[in-house]
Structures are given as C-alpha cells and as structure tokens.
Amino acid sequence: MRQLTAVESRIRKARTTLLLDHPFFGTLLFRLAGKETSSVETMATDGVSLFFNPAFVDTLAASELVGVLAHEVLHPALQHHTRRGNRSPNRWNEACDYAINPLVLDAGLSLPKGVLVDKRFRGMSAERIYNLLDAEQNDKAGDKQSSRGSDDPVAPITVGGIGQVLDAPEPKFAEDKDIAEQARDWQIAVEQAQTLSKIAGKVPAGVERSLFAAAEANIDWRELLRRSWSEALPADYSWMRPNRRHLWRGLYLPGITRDGVGEIVVAVDCSGSVNARQLSLFEAEIRSILEGQRPERVHVLYFDTQVHKTDVYSYGEPICLTPAGGGGTDFRPCFHWVEEHQVPAQMVVFLTDLHGTLPEEEPDYPVIWASTGSLRASFGQVVPMRAA
Structure with a gap:
C-alpha cells in the first residue's frame, strides 16, 4: 500500500473534519477523487475529480484548507460544472466564487485572505452575477480553458480564486455517464447530504436558498x-x-x-x-x-x-x-x-x-x-x- 504524502495526509484530515463538523460539505466531498497536479495553480473540480496543487495546499493553514475544500465541493453541488454553456470560463469562475464564498463563511469556515466576496452579489445565482460583472473581465487568460475531461486540466486563472470549476467531463466510452446523468447524480447526492445534515442539526446557512436559486437559474425563462x-x-x-x-x-x-x-x-x-x-x-x-x-x-x-x-x-x-x-x-x-x-x-x-x-x-x-x-x-x- 502506497504511503500518503504529507499533502495527501493534510487533505484527508481536512476531509474528516468536514465530515464530522460540517456533514453537508463532508458527505459530498467524498464523491470527488483527489488528484495531485501542477497544471492548476490552486484547486479545481469537474464534479468527478478534485485536482490540487501541492504547492498551493502548503500555503494554507489547517482551517483554511477545510474551508477551501468546502468551497470546492459547492461548485458541483450547485451544478456550476454543468451550467457554464458558452460563457467565458474565467468570468464564470469569478461569478461562481462570488456566489459560493459567502456560503462558506456563513457556515463558520475560514478562507484565505483576498477571496472574492462582494455584498452586492449575496444570494444571487452565478448566472446573474456573471451578467452583472464588468464586461472588461471577459477576455482574460482563463478564456483558454482546456476541453472537457482533459487528463491534464488547465483551470481558468482568477484573481482571488482559490478553487476553480471545470466543465463536467464528456463521456469517452459507452459506459460513461453523460452530462445530464452527472448532474442528476449530484442532485440526488445533495438531497441526501441535506437530509443527513438536518438529522445532525448542522444545515449550513443559506445553502438551501442557493440550491433553489441554482435550480431556478437552470430554467429557460x-x-x-x-x-x-x-x-x-x-x-x-x-x-x-x-x-x-x-x-x-x-x-x-x-x-x-x-x-x-x-x-x-x-x-x-x-x-x-x-x-x-x-x-x-x-x-x-x-x-x-x-x-x-x-x-x-x-x-x-x-x-x-x-x-x-x-x-x-x-x-x-x-x-x-x-x-x-x-x-x-x-x-x-x-x-x-x-x-x-x-x-x-x-x-x-x-x-x-x-x-x-x-x-x-x-x-x-x-x-x-x-x-x-x-x-x-x-x-x-x-x-x-x-x-x-
């Protein structure tokens, strides 16, 4: 059995902390398989894998690592990996981070300094935040995101970003799940995590409202x-x-x-x-x-x-x-x-x-x-x- 690296051990310990203290985030986090990579600057997820750069993890205090993992799992929980459409990857990541970070902080978790938080966007869906962001932010480096499901992912670079969202991977083989199936799986998992956290009396503040907003944003008005x-x-x-x-x-x-x-x-x-x-x-x-x-x-x-x-x-x-x-x-x-x-x-x-x-x-x-x-x-x- 392969011995865990120091970074992998820290992530495992942070996962356990989330599971015990914040079961909503912790339960969902176990759906993501950890993958070490240097192709992303911080962390990233496509709803299947949790990509992490060891150098970034080393910069985080233990409490910040727990918060960043909660941040990262909220991306697929809110279907951010399946909702981008033809939007700019960089700007979409900004919008998603503005939607997520207040939820993590309201749950009593810590995040690194300089993360994207703006009271103007509190309670909004990522789609609405995206539309409100300055159009000048649309053409930055992150617009050249790699294709879905790349083995060597390239996450958009966002100022203040601590964990990016990648598009859900396209199926490569007949037995692979398509995007709609992946979205349904996460919806079921979120409902189960909500039930579990309610039983434990630890439902994160604002998450249910954000889940409703995310579902509503998927509706073509x-x-x-x-x-x-x-x-x-x-x-x-x-x-x-x-x-x-x-x-x-x-x-x-x-x-x-x-x-x-x-x-x-x-x-x-x-x-x-x-x-x-x-x-x-x-x-x-x-x-x-x-x-x-x-x-x-x-x-x-x-x-x-x-x-x-x-x-x-x-x-x-x-x-x-x-x-x-x-x-x-x-x-x-x-x-x-x-x-x-x-x-x-x-x-x-x-x-x-x-x-x-x-x-x-x-x-x-x-x-x-x-x-x-x-x-x-x-x-x-x-x-x-x-x-x-």
Whole structure:
C-alpha cells in the first residue's frame, strides 16, 4: 500500500473534519477523487475529480484548507460544472466564487485572505452575477480553458480564486455517464447530504436558498414565458384545420385555431428594479412572441406608483420599450388603467421585481409576472428572470 504524502495526509484530515463538523460539505466531498497536479495553480473540480496543487495546499493553514475544500465541493453541488454553456470560463469562475464564498463563511469556515466576496452579489445565482460583472473581465487568460475531461486540466486563472470549476467531463466510452446523468447524480447526492445534515442539526446557512436559486437559474425563462403566454391565451378547436400530426395514422382530429388575439397589455416597472440588459432581453422575447400571436393591439404601460406613459402598437408594429418614471412600485394603477380605458385585455404581462403593492382582488384576465426578483405573487404566473 502506497504511503500518503504529507499533502495527501493534510487533505484527508481536512476531509474528516468536514465530515464530522460540517456533514453537508463532508458527505459530498467524498464523491470527488483527489488528484495531485501542477497544471492548476490552486484547486479545481469537474464534479468527478478534485485536482490540487501541492504547492498551493502548503500555503494554507489547517482551517483554511477545510474551508477551501468546502468551497470546492459547492461548485458541483450547485451544478456550476454543468451550467457554464458558452460563457467565458474565467468570468464564470469569478461569478461562481462570488456566489459560493459567502456560503462558506456563513457556515463558520475560514478562507484565505483576498477571496472574492462582494455584498452586492449575496444570494444571487452565478448566472446573474456573471451578467452583472464588468464586461472588461471577459477576455482574460482563463478564456483558454482546456476541453472537457482533459487528463491534464488547465483551470481558468482568477484573481482571488482559490478553487476553480471545470466543465463536467464528456463521456469517452459507452459506459460513461453523460452530462445530464452527472448532474442528476449530484442532485440526488445533495438531497441526501441535506437530509443527513438536518438529522445532525448542522444545515449550513443559506445553502438551501442557493440550491433553489441554482435550480431556478437552470430554467429557460424564455421558454417558460412562451409556455405561460400560450396557455393563457384563448384557443379553439376546428375541423376545418385537422391536426396534421395525426394524419399519417389515419386519424382526423380537430386542430387548434389561433387567428390572432385581441388586445395585450405589457406593463414595465420603472422604479429601478429592472436593469437595461433585462429590459432588452424582455423586449426581444416579447417581440418574437407577438410576431407569432398576431394581437390586434398592444398597450405598453410605464409605471412606478402611477402610470406615467402609455404607448399603443397595432398589429405588425414592432414594440420598443422606453421606460419613464422612477420611485416606488404600486401595481394597482395598471389594473385601474385597464378598467378605466375599457381595454378588453386578453392578458397583462408585467416586467418587475414584484416589490410593490398588489390589488386585493385578482382580475378576470390572465396575468404573467416576468420577475427579476425572488418574490411570489398572490395570483398569476410568475416567470423568473433573475438569471437574465
């Protein structure tokens, strides 16, 4: 049996400390196989292996090593290794570290000096933090990350980084698990670790909220908005347009008819709760949806505690959102405006963070809340845009 090196012994001792004192982190950490390497400056994980540079480990005090290991295992626990997409590896690592480090510190663990912590990002998902970071950080050395599953990994170099996240390895053989399977395995492991830590009475502060935010960030808000929109609009069945999906089977079933809808109301919260990027993304998606739905008329309301401005677009006119206002938020004036102007609204769609006063009674038309915040509404369908 091979004798452990001094660094390996320190890591084993730190793993044991986590398992006893912080079972959530400790249980998950045993899923990662330790691999010594000099190709990463600090530590890195792809959700399968824990790569560590012995020179870096030697710089850490015992308590800091425990904290860095907890930091590292949070990357796959929050699915950071499967959620990067086409984002810059370097900037993605920054965003992930900003999301993780407060959780480690709130759990009473120690981290080395100079780690990435910013109170602006507390409670945010890595996706939202990524979008808020300065675009100038996008083109640094870490953008040349090695491909998935490399035997000699190259982790992005991040100022203040102590443990990087690599993409989950692509399967090389038929028996290997694909990315989706790896993500599911970690989800199950996290649920089991949560159960174990609850039994021990040692659930780390803020982790459950971050796990929820991570799951929500995986939802494509565009698809959810389209689905909610489609479900809310009236449709009818007609034998004049048979359902072509079933014709090949000799079944003549009625098809759905959508010859355009009536009037739609889009309400934009101008209290400062929606940033320029979110406004632009929302506008582009609304335009795309409207092209397919062909509404007779679209009313756009700009409001805070009152409706400051309205625009009307007829069928075929592309909408252009130009916010006006500022201050608090009260949703009731929007519903009053619809009633006072006798608009036969097929639907009202809000772009807001949902921080405001809602009417006591639900209107008799569908309401969709494209929400940039974390609140829930007492009625209507909430489409989370927090990661946008």
